[in-house]
Amino acid sequence: MAAPIAYAERAAYALIATDLDGTLLRGDDTVSDRSLTALARVSAAGARYLVVTGRPAPRVRPLLKFLGGVGLAVCGQGAQLYDVGVDRLLWSVTLDRELAETALGKIEAEVGTVYAAVDQDGVDGLTLIEPGYRMPRPTLPAVRVGRRDDLWCEPISKVLLRHPALSDDELASVARSVVGSLATVTMSGPGTVELQPSGITKATGLALAARHLGLRPEDTIAFGDMPNDIPMFDWAAHGVAMANAHPELKAVADEITLSNEDDGIAVVLERLLTEGRRPQRLGGRRPSVGAKIQ
Template sequence: MSTSAAPGFPYRLIATDLDGTLLRSDESVSRRTRETLAAATAAGAAHIVVTGRAVPWTRHILDDLGYDGLAVCGQGAQVYHAGEHRLLTSVTLDRQLAGVALAKIEAEVGPLYLAASRDGLDGEVLVGPGYAVTGTLPATPFTDASDLWTAPLNKIYIQHPTLTDDELAEAARKAAGGFVTVAMAGEGIVELLPLGLSKATGLSLAARRLGM
């Protein structure tokens, strides 16, 4: 499917984040924002949501918006068709490489607090002891670290008892940057992603599906 904007409208594609962009602090979308997006799409621009949230933490928001287009989720790992409630593409962590990356990081900074996002439309977020969950998003606790590796993962979250987010991210990049991509997605959220993955790579995949 290709798209073309109306004469005089300068954009064929609009990509927006969710948290801190479309969403207000209570996770709602204002009437003004809804009307602006409707006007842009009526003028012929495609709208793609691009978010660090995985699909299970995103689709209820898209359903509430009445959004039926493509969404890039999980920091670029997933391309999701909201209208069809279907996962079109998904990139998962190499779990062996992720395990090596964690070991290298912990060798430098000591034990980490861990969480992980499982792949799929209903993928759980697993949260280990000590990991502080931000916001109100649902999570499933685990106590045995081996539970992390029993199913495909899109990302691993790491926290440290004393290091700041910036310090932890920098240490992780130095120790394991050749094995995983290290990203900061917000306060208290340092993520280990498949190597080379970013929102931009996911957006490129989604845009090509729209003929752009």
């Protein structure tokens, strides 16, 4: 971990909320020394750092321990508020399994066969994958089941979908058009279209975590790379998209930084610490696509 900071700095934001995959994490699932140092600096300056990820708590536990091992994390696209230090879910919302099956049926009626996986609820929940489903990130553990019915054996937090031919954008668009209020449809990364409990987004979990910490939207800067981060950007005072971000997120970002491979989070945090103030908006809530706030 980074060495302690021996000089006083002032954090421009009291809450730093970051996505993991494609944002803080590099492609090999590691965090750079520069990013670790930047997070240590803002922590020393009085800010709180909060992971807000689509990964369920069991799939992110080792990384959270590496990042400090205490505090809160928003997991499962906002469906879980996880206390890292005591390894306990403070809050959890499950996806009704009958509704999930109905939603899957509606999607398949439009696009043909899709392949599904589920994240089970709880701090020890498994990721189950049906025949034909490929994990978008092979580094994450999963258990293959023999048939789709086996996916519903325990309470779940979300369903993950893949289609053999459609792109993620195409699959997500169809799913949103037919699922309605049965579930919330999100796209959180390459090969990752998801169904989660209706009304639950990253903003839901982030708002709950902030209340636990006594902080507000205006205290918060958020970093992300995919459309599932849009609600988090809408909630926070300042949203920063990575250079590698999906165009939908860049379109609503206040700022675009470097990629996750080029320490984009660290670049912004270092600048804010140096300036000691928040950036000015470009004539409204959001700048035009691709604009950067200097």
